[in-house]
Amino acid sequence: xxxxxxxxxxxxxxxxxxxxxxxxxxxxxxxxxxxxxxxxxxxxxxxxxxxxxxxxxxxxxxxxxxxxxxxxxxxxxxxxxxxxxxxxxxxxxxxxxxxxxxxxxxxxxxxxxxxxxxxxxxxxxxxxxxxxxxxxxxxxxxxxxxxxxxxxxxxxxxxxxxxxxxxxxxxxxxxxxxxxxxxxxxxxxxxxxxxxxxxxxxxxxxxxxxxxxxxxxxxxxx
Numbered sequence: 001x002x003x004x005x006x007x008x009x010x011x012x013x014x015x016x017x018x019x020x021x022x023x024x025x026x027x028x029x030x031x032x033x034x035x036x037x038x039x040x041x042x043x044x045x046x047x048x049x050x051x052x053x054x055x056x057x058x059x060x061x062x063x064x065x066x067x068x069x070x071x072x073x074x075x076x077x078x079x080x081x082x083x084x085x086x087x088x089x090x091x092x093x094x095x096x097x098x099x100x101x102x103x104x105x106x107x108x109x110x111x112x113x114x115x116x117x118x119x120x121x122x123x124x125x126x127x128x129x130x131x132x133x134x135x136x137x138x139x140x141x142x143x144x145x146x147x148x149x150x151x152x153x154x155x156x157x158x159x160x161x162x163x164x165x166x167x168x169x170x171x172x173x174x175x176x177x178x179x180x181x182x183x184x185x186x187x188x189x190x191x192x193x194x195x196x197x198x199x200x201x202x203x204x205x206x207x208x209x210x211x212x213x214x215x216x217x218x219x220x221x222x
Contacts, residue, residue, distance in 0.1 A: 022060035028179035061196035073146040113137035121201040149174040
């Protein structure tokens with residue numbers, strides 16, 4: 001695995017980068033060093049710790065970014081021979097069966113071929129992910145987008161000494177979670193795990209969505 005330099009400091013220029021990558025993380029730390037906000041010793045210390053944690057993860061869990069550097073997942077699926085109306089009805093059925101989402105809980109316009117809804121998925125321990133889903137449908141094709149991603153952490157009430165600390169909920173937009181490398185190193189593993197689980201959950205949902213559409217003709221025959 002290629003690691004970024006500890007003492008030989010090389011400038012990384014991001015050109016047409018459409019993803020939050022390890023290279024962008026490394027560049028963020030380098031910029032802190034170049035602006036003299038970090039000493040050479042601190043820079044090297046952070047670099048060593050970062051390389052080690054990325055080794056633990058095997059690879060950086062990259063996030064797809066749009067042109068405004070906002071996390072934006074987009075998946076395009078082709079369904080040859082299936083018209084817009086059928087794909088729309090199947091998508092509505094999928095959302096009802098899979099997530100318990102019905103027309104009164106979403107925007108759905110068959111003429112426009114657009115379905116917009118809010119949903120969530122479980123991540124780790126006390127963390128839940130939230131997102132807005134946008135499904136755009138035309139004949140033989142569906143575009144499924146995930147935007148407005150955020151995390152919600154729930155902390156149960158507990159005693160701290162003799163003082164009772166009430167339940168607490170903390171909301172964090174995914175776009176504020178990076179660059180991870182500029183946050184407290186004690187939280188690096190948490191953020192990278194959340195990114196990894198988010199990618200996994202979204203891919204699982206997309207695969208389930210595609211599988212539902214692909215097998216739909218068979219379901220109708222049963």
